[in-house]
Amino acid sequence: MAKRLIVTGGAGFIGSNIIHALNQRGLSNIIAVDNLTNGDKALNLSDLAICDYVDKDVFYDALLDGHYGPIDTIFHEGACSATTEHDGRYMMASNYEPSKKLLTYCQRTGTRLLYASSAATYGASTSFTEDPAHEKPLNVYGYSKLLFDQIVRRALPGLGTQVAGFRYFNVYGPREQHKGGMASVAFHNFNQFMADGCVRLFGQYGACQPGEQMRDFIAVNDLVATKLWFFDNPGQSGVFNLGTGRAQPFNDVAAAVVNTVRAHRNQPPLDLAAMVRTGVLEYTPFPDKLRGRYQCFTQADMRALRGTGCNVGYADVAxxxxxxxxxxxxxxxxxTP
Structure with a gap:
């Protein structure tokens, strides 16, 4: 039997998509690790093939004790991903401490580690290159990810196994329905349009006109394809940006949502001006609680990742x-199909 794989956060958005992609390769000797306090997340696993499910509260120490036998690769997606969470002790206990345990285990056993970092490590920066000079997190979530990246960087010269971290930019796609307010703007815009016939975006903030805040939006299928490229290329280690390398405004997301639904209904497309004029697109006042804590622009510098030879293609928003x-x-x- 092939060595086992582990996916932490396996019932979550990206973790369940990774398991789905592994299943498509015929791999099912997979342990999914998660916290199902939110039971709706279990639906992300219901159509997937795994060999076991383990609650995160017992998993990490059991792994260090060798409870699960030989492990080939750990895809570490488990974390508290709420950028609005202000409890620093909880954030570090959820994100930083478990990641350190995995690194210790992988260093000891030769197990490979492919883990999720975040573009939140850049925070207030206007440059998004994997360099300490540009790492300025705006919240404790971003700091929890940055601190582990720093640990990995120090460990890399002495590592005998693959360890690769990926700074995710704005990810959207299937299996995110349980995320509530942390789901992608595409998911929220779709549900708004289906329920109310309009989509809502933030209005003007700083130098950004309404809906013109720009992010690097990446489809989850493209993100997973990149992770599996590294799975297939165990000689590549480091900390890498994972976006598309192309910033686009939220207005583009709203237009793609609206016009895809309209095409489904055999209706003609609307340009942005017509969407605003007809009330299909509404702008809401920028929330005070996000002032000073909000990234108005992100765009992954993809040179380091492309330098590995990774040639995965990335879809634009449209x-x-x-x-x-x-x-x-x-x-x-x-x-009906």
Missing amino acids: HGVADYVRHLLRAQPGH
Whole structure:
């Protein structure tokens, strides 16, 4: 039997997509680790093939005790990902401490570690290159990810096994329905449009006009394809950005959502001005609680990742969000193929 794989955060958005992709390769000797206090997350596992499920509160120490036998690779996606969480002790206990235990285990056993970092490590920076000079987190979530990246960087010269961290930018796609307020803007815009006939974005903030805040939006399928490229190339280690390398405004996401649904209904597309004029797109006042804590622009510098030879292609918003919306439409009650 092939060595086991572990996916922490396995019932979550990205973790469950990784398991899905591994299943498509015929791999099912997978331990999924998560916290199912939010039981709706279990639905992300219901159509997947795994060999075991383990609660995160017992997993990490049991792993260090050798409870699970030989492990080939750990995909570490488990974390508290709420950028609005202010309890620093909880954040570090959830994100930093478990990651350190995994690194210790992998150093000791030769198990490979492919882990999730975050573009939140850049925070207030206007440059998004994997360099300490540009790492300025705005919240304890970003700091929890940065601190582990720093530990990995110090360990890299002496590592005998693959350890690769990936700074995710703005990810969207299937299996994020349990995330509530932390789900992607594409998911929220779709549900707003289906329920109310309009989508809502933040209004003007600083130098950004309404809806013109720009992010590097990446489809989860493209993100997973990149992780599996590293899985196939165990000689590549480091800390890498993982976005598309292309910043686009939230207005582009709203337009892709609206016009994909309109095409599904055999209606003609609307340009941005028509969306605003007809009330299909509304702008809400920028929330006070996010002032000074909000990234108005992100764009992954992809040179380090591309330097490994990784040649995965990345969809732009028009194509990636449209594919996602068609997936959401197929999942609607009463849909007939």
